[in-house]
Amino acid sequence: MTATHSFSTLIPDTILDAVESTGLWSDSRIYSLNSYENRVYQIGIEDGSPVIAKFYRPDRWSKAQILEEHSLLLKLQVAGVPIVAPLMFEGKSLFCHKGIYFCLSPRLIGQHPEADNLDQLYQLGELIGQVHKEMSAVPFSERISVSPLMQMDQATSQILSHNLLPEKLKPLYKKQINKLRGMSEASIKAYWPTQLRPVHGDSHRSNLMLHEGQFHLLDFDDCQNGIAVQDLWLHITQTENPQQQLSEIIEGYETYMPFDIRELGLIDVFKSVRVICYAAWLQNRWHDPAFVKAFPWFDTENYWLNHLNELKNCELEWENMSR
Structure with a gap:
């Protein structure tokens, strides 16, 4: 290229x-x-x-x-x-x-958290609670404010306006997105908090480092005005019985900050947005040779079939959590 x-x-x-x-x-x-x-x-x-x-x-x-x-x-x-x-x-x-x-x-040298280690999940909850407490005094004035429906709409529009998504798959894509958007809109209406707060915005495992016995939170590139659960749900790795993981994270978090349990009703919103926006991010960066080299499968039909399956799984997990 x-x-x-x-x-x-x-x-x-x-x-x-x-x-x-x-x-x-x-x-x-x-x-x-x-x-x-x-x-x-x-x-x-x-x-x-x-x-x-x-x-x-x-x-x-x-x-x-x-x-x-x-x-x-x-x-x-x-x-x-x-x-x-x-x-x-x-x-x-x-x-x-x-x-x-x-x-x-x-330079910081260390290890990333273990996905299913409950003791570490408690520590991560503590760290995120500590970060949120210190960040809570003044909202960001320059950074973005989270808006899941707008993010979903923008990502969807971008994907549909380009030809990387095969034309024959676009009707299926639109149908699946419409389902997830409707479910997201209902959850936001029911559970969205009245006020946003500064959050990290992308606190996945690779942005956490265990150094000399203490976890450090890295890379605040996506810090924004958002909600607490944005920085917590990414550490839930069990889909069948996530309650134990949630319990450890929230217990650690509440060492420093109270957690509004209603925000748990928004986890599936953020899951769906992340899946949709990830595909749009790859598409938007496809002119960068580093992306073509790292993600050579992105412009294949098989990728988009898997992506549609991911979106369907978001819907099914959402329905299972609601039962």
């Missing part, structure tokens, strides 16, 4: 020049880390520990939105919350090199 994409100019020399523009001196070692939306690298530093360089995807977040994220992280760091905040250089945390915003942060 020869088309220009967001990171086509981000070659090794550019990466090292950007890092050294902050005053650090690299040893020229670059190790690419697993990130597709942005570009993230571990950079070796002369006479020092490696740093993590995060280059933000152009045109995704504004400078004001990124700075609001950084301001939050620095406040959480001062409050003693186990997160990873950006490094400051001459009072700045955000830099721009050849049109791409970037920041540097310390």
